[in-house]
Amino acid sequence: MTNVYNFCAGPAMLPVEVMKQAQQEFLNWQGCGSSVMEISHRSKPFVQLAEQAEQDLRDLLAIPDDYHVLFMHGGGRGQFAAVPLNLATQGQAADYLTTGSWSSAALTEANKYVVANEVAKARQIDGLWAVPEQSAWQVNNNAAYFHYCPNETVDGIELPDLPDVSAPIVADMSSCILSKPIDVSRYGLIYAGAQKNIGPSGLSVVIVKKDLLKGPQASTPAIFDYALQGKEGSMYNTPPTYAWYLAGLVFQWLKKQGGVNAMEAHNRAKAELLYQCIDDSDFYRNQVAKPYRSRMNVPFQLANPSLDAQFLKQAEQQGLTSLQGHRSVGGMRASIYNAMPLAGVQALTEFMREFERSMG
Amino acid sequence: MTNVYNFCAGPAMLPVEVMKQAQQEFLNWQGCGSSVMEISHRSKPFVQLAEQAEQDLRDLLAIPDDYHVLFMHGGGRGQFAAVPLNLATQGQAADYLTTGSWSSAALTEANKYVVANEVAKARQIDGLWAVPEQSAWQVNNNAAYFHYCPNETVDGIELPDLPDVSAPIVADMSSCILSKPIDVSRYGLIYAGAQKNIGPSGLSVVIVKKDLLKGPQASTPAIFDYALQGKEGSMYNTPPTYAWYLAGLVFQWLKKQGGVNAMEAHNRAKAELLYQCIDDSDFYRNQVAKPYRSRMNVPFQLANPSLDAQFLKQAEQQGLTSLQGHRSVGGMRASIYNAMPLAGVQALTEFMREFERSMG
Numbered sequence: 001m002t003n004v005y006n007f008c009a010g011p012a013m014l015p016v017e018v019m020k021q022a023q024q025e026f027l028n029w030q031g032c033g034s035s036v037m038e039i040s041h042r043s044k045p046f047v048q049l050a051e052q053a054e055q056d057l058r059d060l061l062a063i064p065d066d067y068h069v070l071f072m073h074g075g076g077r078g079q080f081a082a083v084p085l086n087l088a089t090q091g092q093a094a095d096y097l098t099t100g101s102w103s104s105a106a107l108t109e110a111n112k113y114v115v116a117n118e119v120a121k122a123r124q125i126d127g128l129w130a131v132p133e134q135s136a137w138q139v140n141n142n143a144a145y146f147h148y149c150p151n152e153t154v155d156g157i158e159l160p161d162l163p164d165v166s167a168p169i170v171a172d173m174s175s176c177i178l179s180k181p182i183d184v185s186r187y188g189l190i191y192a193g194a195q196k197n198i199g200p201s202g203l204s205v206v207i208v209k210k211d212l213l214k215g216p217q218a219s220t221p222a223i224f225d226y227a228l229q230g231k232e233g234s235m236y237n238t239p240p241t242y243a244w245y246l247a248g249l250v251f252q253w254l255k256k257q258g259g260v261n262a263m264e265a266h267n268r269a270k271a272e273l274l275y276q277c278i279d280d281s282d283f284y285r286n287q288v289a290k291p292y293r294s295r296m297n298v299p300f301q302l303a304n305p306s307l308d309a310q311f312l313k314q315a316e317q318q319g320l321t322s323l324q325g326h327r328s329v330g331g332m333r334a335s336i337y338n339a340m341p342l343a344g345v346q347a348l349t350e351f352m353r354e355f356e357r358s359m360g
Numbered sequence: 361m362t363n364v365y366n367f368c369a370g371p372a373m374l375p376v377e378v379m380k381q382a383q384q385e386f387l388n389w390q391g392c393g394s395s396v397m398e399i400s401h402r403s404k405p406f407v408q409l410a411e412q413a414e415q416d417l418r419d420l421l422a423i424p425d426d427y428h429v430l431f432m433h434g435g436g437r438g439q440f441a442a443v444p445l446n447l448a449t450q451g452q453a454a455d456y457l458t459t460g461s462w463s464s465a466a467l468t469e470a471n472k473y474v475v476a477n478e479v480a481k482a483r484q485i486d487g488l489w490a491v492p493e494q495s496a497w498q499v500n501n502n503a504a505y506f507h508y509c510p511n512e513t514v515d516g517i518e519l520p521d522l523p524d525v526s527a528p529i530v531a532d533m534s535s536c537i538l539s540k541p542i543d544v545s546r547y548g549l550i551y552a553g554a555q556k557n558i559g560p561s562g563l564s565v566v567i568v569k570k571d572l573l574k575g576p577q578a579s580t581p582a583i584f585d586y587a588l589q590g591k592e593g594s595m596y597n598t599p600p601t602y603a604w605y606l607a608g609l610v611f612q613w614l615k616k617q618g619g620v621n622a623m624e625a626h627n628r629a630k631a632e633l634l635y636q637c638i639d640d641s642d643f644y645r646n647q648v649a650k651p652y653r654s655r656m657n658v659p660f661q662l663a664n665p666s667l668d669a670q671f672l673k674q675a676e677q678q679g680l681t682s683l684q685g686h687r688s689v690g691g692m693r694a695s696i697y698n699a700m701p702l703a704g705v706q707a708l709t710e711f712m713r714e715f716e717r718s719m720g
Contacts, residue, residue, distance in 0.1 A: 003393065004392070004393030004394060006393070006394045006398055006399070008394075008398065008399060008400050008403075009400070010400075010598065011397055011398055011399065011400065011401065011598065011601055012398060013394065013398045014395070014397075014398060019386070019387055019395060020387070022386065023383060023386040023387055026379070026382065026383040026386060027379055027380070027383055032364075032681070033363065033364030033366070033679065033681065034364060034366045034368075034373065034681065035374070035379060037371055037374070037560040037561075038366055038368065038371055038372060038373045038374060039366070039368060039371060039682070040368050040369070040370075040371065040682060041371065041561070042687070043368075043682070073433045073434045073435060073438060073562065074433045074434055074438075074581075074583055074597075075433060075583070075597050075598050076597070076598075077582060077583050077596070077597035077598075078433060078434075078581060078583050078597070080581075080582070081581035081582065081583070082581075109581070109582055112578060112579055112580075112581075113579065193598065195598055200397040200600075200601065200602045201397070201401070201598045201599065201600055201601050201602070202433065202562040202563070202599070202600025202601070202602070202603055203562070217579075218472060219472055219473065219577075219579040220472075221434075221438060221440075221441035221442075221469070221472075221581065221584070222437060222440070222441065222469055223434055223435070223437050223438050223441070224581070236437070237434075237435050237436070237437035237438070238370065238371065238435050238436075238437075238553065238555055238561045239561065239562070240560075240561055240562025240600065240603070241371055241560065241561050241562070242560045242561070242562070242602070242603075243562055243600070243602075319393065321392070321393065321394065322399070322400060322403070327402065
């Protein structure tokens with residue numbers, strides 16, 4: 001198979017142009033005779049690459065100067081620990097809104113370092129997942145920060161609006177960063193595992209307001225010390241250099257596409273097409289209330305789940321890969337991040353209609 | 361420049377055959393139509409790759425079954441924290457032998473979690489670095505473990521023999537793993553950042569005796585919990601999949617070369633050639649006592665340091681790259697890990713002799 005549309009939730013597909021460039025210069029980067037992964041992170045060419053990547057990300061999201069942009073090890077789950085370690089003193093309270101698997105896991109990890117307060121929890125109403133109205137949240141006025149996950153990869157639940165809370169907002173944007181414009185100044189901290197909208201797995205990006213860093217808890221591993229990594233340009237330890245390089249290529253690709261404004265339109269068009277296909281039929285369904293449907297991860301079920309295996313097999317045969325739902329929920333899921341072209345979603349919806357017809 | 365010998369200490373050169381294969385299958389791995397970095401870590405083909413890589417490493421080092429082999433985030437510095445968090449209770453004593461920059465940094469980090477006792481420290485005798493005889497070490501009989509770094513990358517100091525201590529031995533083998541046979545059963549834990557002898561940066565490998573894991577300290581970030589990662593096949597969180605894939609290719613390459621026995625001979629030949637060149641001349645010198653000279657990282661100085669810049673520039677012009685010493689010590693350093701061919705060291709020594717002649 002050489003032409004596929006890969007709907008994997010992560011590690012996810014990267015832009016084809018980026019992958020082709022990376023392949024072309026794989027053995028000999030910028031004529032240096034070595035791969036970019038074989039040179040020192042402290043060498044002039046790599047430092048230049050690293051700084052350019054940071055600048056491009058700052059440009060794309062209009063990140064203010066009083067925020068650090070960090071390129072770190074450890075993925076999103078590493079940040080589940082790093083966030084409380086850096087933003088709260090031991091045993092301080094922190095608020096967590098749980099809207100799915102990832103924000104729930106973040107809360108569990110945080111309880112090692114803070115008293116994590118679940119302000120509210122997504123729940124099913126008439127069979128559809130929804131997030132309680134903010135007026136019903138149990139917010140703690142002494143919380144060091146408010147943590148939430150604007151887009152839940154497993155559950156396909158997205159919060160359209162920024163919560164209106166007084167504590168600094170921490171957002172796990174692993175599966176939605178760079179998918180639309182945001183106002184960074186309204187966040188205290190944004191983090192994202194790279195493997196969905198940024199690059200390969202093994203890298204996480206942290207955007208943090210500098211004045212929130214009063215000194216980490218005593219038990220903080222040095223590699224998770226945001227202030228230290230900020231001071232050292234994310235090179236306190238050897239960073240994941242190849243992932244950083246690929247992230248930089250993705251940022252340049254995004255700029256060429258027209259940045260996050262263009263991505264917002266691109267992603268909205270894809271999501272509308274796919275949800276329309278689901279809603280047009282009784283054969284498929286999505287179990288998230290419309291205001292909370294994710295533009296990035298679209299879980300859907302067949303009304304007759306005994307056809308799941310057949311659906312997945314035929315889709316695979318047509319080059320529509322990695323459509324199985326997360327192992328914890330089953331069914332199907334199409335992850336349609338920035339790098340997924342509209343043509344991929346068109347091919348998917350055509351297949352879905354054809355499959356439904358063939359089962360008629 | 362297209363033909364270079366890259367002496368970078370890390371991220372270091374990878375075997376040319378490995379890099380060529382990786383480039384060739386970069387966009388379409390095993391005919392799946394996607395890059396190996398674009399597929400789920402839980403997909404059957406990736407799990408197979410991951411298990412094969414682990415098995416190959418087990419074969420290469422004859423790792424007993426009662427050891428976990430973990431593929432983790434965070435590099436060597438991450439393990440500086442993970443080791444005490446997993447092997448000792450809070451405030452317990454642990455022994456550290458400090459023979460250079462990395463073991464000293466490991467001790468500093470460990471003091472967050474244990475009472476780290478410096479059993480001895482490398483020192484200069486008549487201008488040459490040496491490690492005190494073991495009879496002079498201040499070993500703590502209650503130490504949870506004994507930590508050392510068999511090869512110090514920055515300082516070029518290698519310990520030829522395994523320390524004879526009663527506590528479980530923890531070895532930071534970042535710059536010497538797989539460079540010669542070892543008896544894993546004599547260690548409690550071995551760890552290595554990948555970017556020297558295994559693969560790209562962003563991956564660390566941990567080999568740990570299962571029965572040493574009594575439960576980590578309460579403040580251990582979950583991604584650093586060895587027992588948990590062991591139980592989950594290093595997939596508690598999304599691992600750095602592309603680095604894991606490249607590590608697997610390196611392990612297969614090592615097997616084809618004849619394994620660690622062949623590497624030992626290969627590395628000895630390279631190191632002898634280079635030290636001979638240094639010792640044959642008053643123009644160059646190495647400041648490590650002969651029994652402690654590293655086979656992997658060979659630091660050397662010019663008797664006249666004002667020629668350093670000229671040496672480095674001319675070397676670079678001849679395709680001998682990344683020979684500058686670590687920023688903390690200056691001078692020159694040639695890192696000659698497994699992937700460096702003998703021809704690279706021959707080219708370097710020829711250049712060194714020629715440079716000396718031209719300065720005569």
